[in-house]
Amino acid sequence: MQVTKEDVHDRRIFVPLVEEEASSTGSVTRAIGDGAYDSREIFRHLDTN
Numbered sequence: 001m002q003v004t005k006e007d008v009h010d011r012r013i014f015v016p017l018v019e020e021e022a023s024s025t026g027s028v029t030r031a032i033g034d035g036a037y038d039s040r041e042i043f044r045h046l047d048t049n
Contacts (some may be wrong), residue, residue: 001017002017010033010037011039011041014033014042015042015045018031018045018046018049022049028049
């Protein structure tokens with residue numbers, strides 16, 4: 001979990017959070033998010049990793 005300022009959109013922090021978790025646990029098998037995370041960039045990232 002990471003708390004950001006109000007001017008930082010949730011999508012901007014999603015990939016770094018997933019990467020951080022993957023590096024500390026070895027993999028991420030499931031990611032759950034609301035509509036704020038609905039973007040092609042995020043789906044591409046999840047598909048390729």
